[in-house]
Amino acid sequence: MLSFEVRKYLDHIRKHPGDALNPVLLKSLEQKVDESNEGLRAALYAPEADLTWESRVILQGATNQTPRQPLVFPRAVDVVGLYPAVIPITNTNGLITPTLDDIDVALDMNSEKYFSSGSGISNATGGTAGQFVTLAAMGVQVPRLFILHLDAAQPDFGMTFKWKRGTGFYQDAIVTVAVYARYRK
Numbered sequence: 001m002l003s004f005e006v007r008k009y010l011d012h013i014r015k016h017p018g019d020a021l022n023p024v025l026l027k028s029l030e031q032k033v034d035e036s037n038e039g040l041r042a043a044l045y046a047p048e049a050d051l052t053w054e055s056r057v058i059l060q061g062a063t064n065q066t067p068r069q070p071l072v073f074p075r076a077v078d079v080v081g082l083y084p085a086v087i088p089i090t091n092t093n094g095l096i097t098p099t100l101d102d103i104d105v106a107l108d109m110n111s112e113k114y115f116s117s118g119s120g121i122s123n124a125t126g127g128t129a130g131q132f133v134t135l136a137a138m139g140v141q142v143p144r145l146f147i148l149h150l151d152a153a154q155p156d157f158g159m160t161f162k163w164k165r166g167t168g169f170y171q172d173a174i175v176t177v178a179v180y181a182r183y184r185k
Contacts, residue, residue: 002032002036005029005032006029009025012025034185035149048080048182049078049080049081049180049181049182050182051077051181051182051183052179052180052181053071053073053179053181054176054177054178054179055069055071055159055176055177055179056174056176057069057159057161057175057176058089058172058175059098059103059161059162059163059170059173059174061090061092061095061163061167061168061169061171061172061173062167062168063167064163064166064167065160065161065162065163066160066161066162066175068108068111068159068160069158069159069160069161070156070157070158071156071157071158071159071179072154072155072157073150073154073155073157073181075154075183076150076151076153076155076183076184077155077181077182077184078147078148078149078150078182078184079147079148079179079180079181080180080181081179081180082177082178082179082180083177083178083180084100084135084136084175084176084177084178085175085176085177085178086099086100086102086103086135086173086175086176087174087176088171088172088173089171089172089173089174090171090172091171092171095169095170095171096169096170096171097170097171098163098170098171098173099136100135101134101135101136101164102163102164102165102170103134103135103161103162103163103173104132104133104134104135104161104162104163104164105132105133105135105159105177106130106131106132106133106158106159106160107131107157107158107159108131108157108158108160109148109150109152109155109156109157110152110158111156111158116131116133117131117133131160132160135161135175135177149184150184151184157179
């Protein structure tokens with residue numbers, strides 16, 4: 001916690017006043033401030049992020065899954081929340097109008113580090129269900145936030161979508177995910 005780090009710094013300075021302007025100690029404290037997630041709890045109502053990107057793709061009812069949708073940021077970012085949406089674009093009798101609960105999503109960075117895993121440990125191949133989880137679980141309406149530190153020079157935050165029941169059940173739909181982020185210092 002940031003307050004603990006500040007308290008630790010202050011305790012050190014009280015014992016060693018000459019270190020108050022030590023550039024190494026100040027840089028370390030500054031880094032801890034930049035990495036802190038404190039204050040983001042309010043993001044359940046209004047994410048503390050000045051940037052919004054959005055990934056969009058058409059998921060056809062006859063296609064099981066989309067290609068990976070890359071969202072390449074120009075520099076390192078913190079992703080603090082996601083807002084998914086599904087907009088049906090066909091109206092075929094007998095097919096289900098999809099909702100967020102009908103679509104699974106796999107989230108990754110650079111096609112290597114996964115932020116989602118179905119029924120297992122998150123790793124390069126995913127759990128027993130792979131990297132896919134229910135798209136609705138990604139929304140900020142659930143009392144949970146993402147705090148993803150994407151440290152790469154140009155992080156490639158990828159999303160792949162697929163139908164929960166497979167092909168032949170759903171109307172075609174546009175699937176979007178807004179990404180709330182802020183640049184890392």
